[in-house]
Amino acid sequence: MSQLHLVIMAGGSGTRFWPKSTSRRPKQLLSFEGDGKPTLLARTLERFDGLVPLENRMIVTTESLTRAIAEEAPGVRVLSEPQARNTAPCVYWAAREVASRDPKGVMLVMPADHHMGRVEDFRATVRRAAERAARCDELVTLGVKPDRAETGYGYLRLGEALEPALSQVEAFVEKPDARKAAEFLASGRYLWNGGMFLWRAEVILRAFDEFMPEMKRVWDESHGQIDQAYPRLTATSIDYGVMERARNVVTFTLDCAWDDLGSWTSLETLAYALGAAREGGVCTAGELLAVQSRGNVVDAPGKLVALLGVDDLIVAQNGDAILVARKDRAQDIRLVVEAAKKRRPELV
């Protein structure tokens, strides 16, 4: 069978875990398992030990993060984007790189900063999906089996079933409202779109040529000079640019306690699943001392965080920044980050 190549997208600079995450050390470079534990990127890489050899691993990130990423992933090739241009240019570049060495090679594209609760289940699904992608001219995705009516994710609507846990994808569906999400869950016909794809390099390049022909044109005109090509590549997502338009998309059902770690509150979901929640709430770094307090999420490396009579707060500290937020406002942390950027840019 063809070799498996791993392409990890690690360009994110999200603000949803501020102050733990900053522009210099975004989520993929953080650990959520406690002080001194492996980062999400390290965990992502180690899931492929024995599946993808070092020389077939590649990380795509932005220039400002290249050095930190390289330190965290010794020996792994790092593609350094001149600027963030969403995922389509990143996938296109990576596909050109794989194709130049191994056109029949299967590449797995996935984010650097997600959680997999059951790694062996994840690896088994990857093996099946890689075999399928090597054999068929398809764009293979890993769709996550939903366990709740989540409104924070996009969905895949399943078409014809091909094999157990393998179906055609009928449509990519935007984040639904609560009513629709409940319908999706009840129907059993939807999976979460976790942004994980497998295909042969030649197959995705053909799809680019069909749906985003400007990519090849810009690339050829720039003679593969990244600095020249990148600003001109269409800044859109691979989902919107290619996947939603292609007709040869199939999905494996991934059932491995996946979580995208999208906000402080997902740490809580995770901790409860792992039985790591305790009196006072969840503490992902530092030490929590809770008196008559419940449902809090605490992250303060090396610190003792004492709570008295408070419920449902996020309390996070990093260097000279301390955040205290109501848990149900976790999605609005960007408001704080924008304000902090003006006052103390070095803390953001």
Add this chain to the structure above:
Amino acid sequence: MSQLHLVIMAGGSGTRFWPKSTSRRPKQLLSFEGDGKPTLLARTLERFDGLVPLENRMIVTTESLTRAIAEEAPGVRVLSEPQARNTAPCVYWAAREVASRDPKGVMLVMPADHHMGRVEDFRATVRRAAERAARCDELVTLGVKPDRAETGYGYLRLGEALEPALSQVEAFVEKPDARKAAEFLASGRYLWNGGMFLWRAEVILRAFDEFMPEMKRVWDESHGQIDQAYPRLTATSIDYGVMERARNVVTFTLDCAWDDLGSWTSLETLAYALGAAREGGVCTAGELLAVQSRGNVVDAPGKLVALLGVDDLIVAQNGDAILVARKDRAQDIRLVVEAAKKRRPELV
């Protein structure tokens, strides 16, 4: 007139401002005016510039604090108590010291860690009270004019008026409940007991001989050896041991925006009085960034504290300790401190 001697009681090791206050650096050694500003002890001392010469100043504290206190009050004599025994032994010792140098000297005894909003009004009252104490064989107190029905303080019930803002004290009254406190305020016949006293050394020593004769006996038997005397002196308050029993107690009405700074919430009262409260609440150290948050009290030297959607919290940081407490639980911080003492004693 007799000389004025100043006796500052600075032995407190309260926990109500933890983690800002610790056993090594209690409240009197802290500033509540912002990073790098003078401590409460320094402010207390500077109120007597021009009133009490350096050689007539004395601070009584416990052995463990002696060094830190001496550094904060250069040139001031420090009496180092072998152990904390409440205020009666402390006053007795100080009175013996003053009497040995200047029996007719008037001594002013007061805490090190209170706030005076209008210093000139305080000084004017001290001057009048010192003149009275020099002239009359009385135990003079400074009773604070109440501006609210406070249940956290003891009260003085006024007897016969002697001069404007000077009355006999009919009784010392324990902390009242809310209904009684409201009656006290409405009656105009009560002042707060702020623990500030003036008397000639010989007058208070006579009162000790009358109401606590064991003090002199222990002292004489120990030949003035503090280490021997202290453990045997009656550990009670000067209020209970002497003042409540004496019949020659008078009080001046002190009206100078006094506050005992008894908890994090008194900082708020103070800040509002000073017009220092802002969006999000009050910040006594560090920088506050508040988004849709109100009524909080923040103290985190050198830190940026970002609040999102939270109201009426205390957020305080010192070294490796962070406290987040509901403001109406400020009186229960000792619960947290007791728990922290077991887990991280170095932080308490």
